[in-house]
Amino acid sequence: MTARVFHTSDWHLGRQIAGRHRRDAEFDAVLHEITEIAVDSAPDVIVHSGDLFDGPRPSLDDMRRAAHALRGLGKIAPVVVVAGNHDTSYVLSFLKFMLSDLGTRPDDEVRVRFATDARPGSLLVAEYPTARGELAVRIGALPYLHPNRFAYEFADPATATATYAERMRVVQADVYRRLAHNRGPRDVLVFAAHLFVEGATPSRSERPISIDSDYAAIATNLPLVDYGALGHIHKPQRIDGIGFPAHYAGSPLQMDFGETRDTKSVILAEIAPGREPRIEVTPLESGRRLVKLAGTLDEIRQTAGRVGDAWVKVTVHTDGPTLALAETLTEMLPKATIVDIDELRPGAEVHILDHATTAADLPSVEDLLREYLSDGRVMGPALDRVMSTLSHLQADPDPTDRTSCCEENLLTAAIEGRGFDGIDRSGVLTGSESTVTEALS
Incomplete structure (x- = not known):
């Protein structure tokens, strides 16, 4: 019984x-x-x-x-x-x-x-x-x-x-x-x-x-x-x-x-x-397996043939940025569905800030941009031009300074229909209306 x-x-x-x-x-x-x-x-x-x-x-x-x-x-x-x-x-x-x-x-x-x-x-x-x-x-x-x-x-x-x-x-x-x-x-x-x-x-x-x-x-x-x-x-x-x-x-x-x-x-x-x-x-035999792959692209390629129809999470160890990484992995794992790709590079780890961290310990915007662009192989004169552009963007007028900027004066003059002869001592462009329009364009 x-x-x-x-x-x-x-x-x-x-x-x-x-x-x-x-x-x-x-x-x-x-x-x-x-x-x-x-x-x-x-x-x-x-x-x-x-x-x-x-x-x-x-x-x-x-x-x-x-x-x-x-x-x-x-x-x-x-x-x-x-x-x-x-x-x-x-x-x-x-x-x-x-x-x-x-x-x-x-x-x-x-x-x-x-x-x-x-x-x-x-x-x-x-x-x-x-x-x-x-x-x-x-x-x-x-x-x-x-x-x-x-x-x-x-x-x-x-x-x-x-x-x-x-x-x-x-x-x-x-x-x-x-x-x-x-x-x-x-x-x-x-x-x-x-x-x-x-x-x-x-x-x-x-x-x-x-x-x-x-x-x-x-x-x-x-x-x-x-x-x-x-x-x-x-x-x-x-x-x-x-x-x-x-x-x-x-x-x-x-x-x-x-x-x-x-x-x-x-x-x-x-x-x-x-x-x-x-x-x-x-x-139970039904359902797709969940698989985690980790290693270099060559190491992953050696095991990819055994994965088959599965949900896959991939961690790739690289020395630098890898172009078309997702496409490369998809070709390696044609029957799988890749749900996440994590690329690990030496020195690219994210550091967790604690309460003891001060503003002086943090990298500047310039340092962060230069490091990011360098990793992407933007170097030499091209990098110098980008950094120079950043400096110009950062040179905003002082918000406490009530002096109008030249662009604002140009627009005001155009609206009022005043003529201009050149640039006066205050930095205002003067001259004909057509000259103003040309400058604005």
Whole structure:
């Protein structure tokens, strides 16, 4: 007798590379792959542990993509979706409305359920019988809890000055009480949550504030269940030392260039009462790889043939400015999409100024321009002419000097129709009107 729990997480639909390259085809491919693996796994229940979307206002295409994928998974087994820190209850409520055939189906007929509320009495605790009816899978689902939500949604004054970890311990203990209430010998307990557990290794594509150590849940405070289906960290991994198997399923695609070494996957937990669960990790193959290349152009050329169809970030080490660098790299990597090129040259490093820096320590405008033009091979007489032009531009009239400049006097005279005979002692050009017009032109 076993219960089979299929675990996926952190789809982040709508995520872009470098903030401008959409990945719709990749998401479609990987969601299809996840569905096919789920079909082969024949699970009793499917858990998505948070962050369906990458932002709080997903596009209509991403909403459609999520609804289509969840409906497909719901045909295989009941699905529980935990709200992540990128999700909002409003969006998930609308998604539920879509999946319930615009609200025409009763809740007990809907195959996809959403956990969006962590307040006492509103936690989602669901029970699903296995295919043969021999066991029951109980799922306690804890959505992401932002630190500020404790101040507004949890009224217990005793926790007002408690740390985030202490508050999370109370909430998780409440989940366990509800989950284990009247537990029978054939009940399998699953804790599904979107949170950062101490000891987990982030990919650094998560929001920095959400993986700060001040907002980490203590591993030993997790509810003692048969399997922990965790979301939030994009690197697939197991959390050890807590007395039961708890896994981050991770994101299905490499989210950014901090994940170039991550192999993405989904998890099948096969659980039997009284025995250590059998964990099967299935790698995902869909989606383009993210690749970082660094070195001289010759070194990059030697490895470029192995890159293929990928998103690529390139750092080129050069001795000086390289003409047509982007075109050269594009020819080297014809199947790749280059999203960023960084050119590193000795002596061209950017120096960070600190509070001790004074104006005397800063280079002058003239020095900066001369250095910039010299790097670009503007030298000799050409450089002298440019620097001379800069000096003339900088020789503006003194703003406190009320004496009119010659151009202003010319225009005034022309407007008044006065004649001119030459240049007077004040520097005003005088002479005929035609002479003035010629000078101005």
